[in-house]
């Protein structure tokens with residue numbers, strides 16, 4: 493698989509009636525097998541950038557070259573559906589079934605395996621809309637895992653999860669990368685960023701990709717979040 497390349501990419505929103513939002517131009521080449529954590533304060537533009545890379549909103553300028561299909565996990569709370577958890581997860585394979593009337597048994601089996609991998613096999617037959625927020629998040633991550641995409645874009649995959657499920661999701665993200673996929677995942681949980689291969693940080697008027705040790709140094713964390721802390725500002729965990 494080849495890489496994901498962003499060339500002078502300007503992601504942003506054209507607001508109706510209000511001021512536009514635009515990020516600074518970004519050049520980035522992500523290698524197959526790489527996990528890049530995307531961090532920045534609320535409203536910094538993480539969702540906007542992920543949606544632009546996914547092709548869901550157009551770039552204001554520049555180019556995105558994708559090495560193959562892209563799978564996208566929307567931000568928490570964005571999906572509502574009356575299907576069972578199993579069928580919603582299996583629908584991640586719908587793009588592979590363009591000429592067939594429905595999901596095949598192997599799609600259902602892939603979804604069942606993805607739910608089991610995330611330790612929520614018992615949710616398979618429950619209606620998605622009646623699950624807790626964290627359970628819904630795990631089902632949507634299962635839907636992403638079955639897509640067999642070259643690029644996986646995840647908007648806050650660890651949000652809403654208890655520590656054990658957060659660990660299972662992080663291990664599964666690593667497994668996606670080990671299969672040669674490119675993972676770009678936003679998170680407010682800085683220890684996750686510390687374990688990534690690179691960190692893409694969005695500040696007030698800058699955007700920068702760097703090694704975790706640099707991106708998460710006390711100076712950079714202060715520049716990003718305006719807080720003085722030796723570890724993660726939210727949980728206190730060490731960042732190195």
Ligand SMILES: Nc1ncnc2c1ncn2[C@@H]1O[C@H](COP(=O)(O)OP(=O)(O)OP(=O)(O)O)[C@@H](O)[C@H]1O
Nearest residue numbers: 505506507513532533534535536537538539540541
């Ligand atoms: N649909 C939209 N139309 C216009 N502006 C939007 C839209 N969605 C978000 N914005 C604005 O774009 C900017 C970036 O928002 P975005 O959701 O990308 O931030 P974020 O970094 O993902 O934030 P958070 O950490 O709070 O989820 C914000 O100023 C926001 O108000």
